[in-house]
Amino acid sequence: MSPFSTHHLDRRSFLSLAALGAGAATLAACGGPSTGSGAATAQADLDFSGVKPASTITFWSNHPGKSEEVEKSIIAKFHAAQSDIRVNMVTAGANYEEVAQKFQTAQQGGELPNVVIFSDAWWFRYFLNGSIIPLDGVFEQLNVSTSDYRKQLLADYQYAGKQWAVPYARSTPLFYYNKNHFKAAGLPDRAPKTWQEFAQWAPRIKAANPGIQNVYQHPALADYAGWTLQNQLWGEGAAWSDKFSLTANSDKTVKAMQMVQDTVYKDKWAGVSSKDASADLSAGAVSATMSSTGSLVGVLKAATFDVGVGFLPGGSVNATNVCPTGGAGLGIPKNNTKEQQLAAATFLKFLTSPESTAAFSAATGYMPVRESADMSxxxxxxPQIRTALDQLAVTRQQDYARVFLPGADQEMAKAAGKILTQQGDVTAALGDLQKTLQGIYDTDVKPRLNA
Known part of the structure; x- marks a missing residue:
C-alpha cells in the first residue's frame, strides 16, 4: 500500500511547455480537474527486490542558487559514506528550461541522466510522457520514509496516490530591503505590512536617499512575472483566474495592475529590473525588491550594507496568505535499468537527507525540505532564513490560469511588459491577455476535460 496521499499541485510555470507539445495534457494534476488522457494510468510501480545498485550514475543539475560547490561537497560526502556508487554531476543547463530541453532531447535517443532536476512546472509533463518512475517502489526497497519531508513541498509532486519526485531547491519570494535606506528615512526596521503602507513610505525613502535609482525594483519580466505578480493581485482580492473562470481582465485585476503601473509612471518610486532585481538591490541601486529565497545567501554576500527580509506585503483586501511557492524537485527517469534507478534513489535519499538539505539551505537560502534538518x-x-521558513505556513496555491494553461506565464509576462515598461493601457493589455488565455483554454484545455 502506498504511503502517499494525493494533494494539490503548486507548480511554478509552464513557460515553454507549449513549444514542446505538452499541450493540455498537463492538466491532469491533482489540484485540477481530471482529463481524458490515458497517459496517467499507464504508469506502474516498479519492483526492486533483488536488484543490485549500479556502480556509476549521472546527476543533471543547473545548480540553482549558485549551488554547484555545495552540490559537489554533498556528492563528496556521499562517496565518503559508501563505496558502491559513484556520482558524476553534469551541468545540464543554465536554468530549469534548458535542463528540460536537454532531457526532452535525450528521450529521443540521447544518453539519459539517472537523477534529474526539474521545476514544479516540468515534472508533470514527464509523468504524462512516461519519462519518470514513481518513487514508491524504490523508496520502499530502501526503507525511505517521506513523513519527514515538509508536507507543503512534498505534495507538489504527488498524483494518484504516488510520489513522482521529491523537493530539492524550493523557495518562496521574500521582500528584501536596504536597512540603511529605511533607517535614513526614519522608518521601522521591517517589511511593510501592505503595499499601501509601502506607498506611504516610498516618498520618505526617496527623499532620504537621493542617489538611488528607484525605491522599489519590480522583478525582471522574464523572471516569472506571472508568478510574483500574483502577490499584488491576491492582496487586492484579484487573481489571474478563479479555478478555470479566467479573471485576467476583471475589475479587481485591472485595479490591482493599475496600482502596480502607478508605482512606475504616476508615483515614480518604482522601476523594472532589466535582468536581476536582487542584484540591483545588492548594488545599492534600489532600496527594496521582491526575490526568491534562493537569492538570499547571494544577496547577503554581495551587499555591503545590512539587508532586511520580510514576508511579502499584503493589500487592501488580503493582508496575509498572499505568497506563492516555487522551485525544483528531483526525479528518476524511466528508461534506465533498474540497477541505475536503485542507485539513483540511493543518492537521491542522501541528497535530500536532513544533513544535506541543511547544508544546501545554508549555501543558497533555499528552504530545507526536511522537518528534522538541524538549522541551528x-x-x-x-538568521534571515527563518523568515522564509515562517512564511511557508501562509503560502497560497497558485492560480489555475498560470499553472494549468500551457504558455500562460509567457503571456502574462508580455502583458506585464506592456503595462510596466511601455506604459500601455492597463485595461487594454489585460483585455488582450484575457482573450489569449481564453483561447488557450478553449482550444487546448477544455476539449480534454472529462465531463
Missing part, C-alpha cells in the same frame, strides 16, 4: 548553525549564521 545555519540560523545562527544566517
Amino acid at each position: 548553525a545555519v540560523l545562527a549564521k544566517t
Whole structure:
C-alpha cells in the first residue's frame, strides 16, 4: 500500500511547455480537474527486490542558487559514506528550461541522466510522457520514509496516490530591503505590512536617499512575472483566474495592475529590473525588491550594507496568505535499468537527507525540505532564513490560469511588459491577455476535460 496521499499541485510555470507539445495534457494534476488522457494510468510501480545498485550514475543539475560547490561537497560526502556508487554531476543547463530541453532531447535517443532536476512546472509533463518512475517502489526497497519531508513541498509532486519526485531547491519570494535606506528615512526596521503602507513610505525613502535609482525594483519580466505578480493581485482580492473562470481582465485585476503601473509612471518610486532585481538591490541601486529565497545567501554576500527580509506585503483586501511557492524537485527517469534507478534513489535519499538539505539551505537560502534538518548553525549564521521558513505556513496555491494553461506565464509576462515598461493601457493589455488565455483554454484545455 502506498504511503502517499494525493494533494494539490503548486507548480511554478509552464513557460515553454507549449513549444514542446505538452499541450493540455498537463492538466491532469491533482489540484485540477481530471482529463481524458490515458497517459496517467499507464504508469506502474516498479519492483526492486533483488536488484543490485549500479556502480556509476549521472546527476543533471543547473545548480540553482549558485549551488554547484555545495552540490559537489554533498556528492563528496556521499562517496565518503559508501563505496558502491559513484556520482558524476553534469551541468545540464543554465536554468530549469534548458535542463528540460536537454532531457526532452535525450528521450529521443540521447544518453539519459539517472537523477534529474526539474521545476514544479516540468515534472508533470514527464509523468504524462512516461519519462519518470514513481518513487514508491524504490523508496520502499530502501526503507525511505517521506513523513519527514515538509508536507507543503512534498505534495507538489504527488498524483494518484504516488510520489513522482521529491523537493530539492524550493523557495518562496521574500521582500528584501536596504536597512540603511529605511533607517535614513526614519522608518521601522521591517517589511511593510501592505503595499499601501509601502506607498506611504516610498516618498520618505526617496527623499532620504537621493542617489538611488528607484525605491522599489519590480522583478525582471522574464523572471516569472506571472508568478510574483500574483502577490499584488491576491492582496487586492484579484487573481489571474478563479479555478478555470479566467479573471485576467476583471475589475479587481485591472485595479490591482493599475496600482502596480502607478508605482512606475504616476508615483515614480518604482522601476523594472532589466535582468536581476536582487542584484540591483545588492548594488545599492534600489532600496527594496521582491526575490526568491534562493537569492538570499547571494544577496547577503554581495551587499555591503545590512539587508532586511520580510514576508511579502499584503493589500487592501488580503493582508496575509498572499505568497506563492516555487522551485525544483528531483526525479528518476524511466528508461534506465533498474540497477541505475536503485542507485539513483540511493543518492537521491542522501541528497535530500536532513544533513544535506541543511547544508544546501545554508549555501543558497533555499528552504530545507526536511522537518528534522538541524538549522541551528545555519540560523545562527544566517538568521534571515527563518523568515522564509515562517512564511511557508501562509503560502497560497497558485492560480489555475498560470499553472494549468500551457504558455500562460509567457503571456502574462508580455502583458506585464506592456503595462510596466511601455506604459500601455492597463485595461487594454489585460483585455488582450484575457482573450489569449481564453483561447488557450478553449482550444487546448477544455476539449480534454472529462465531463
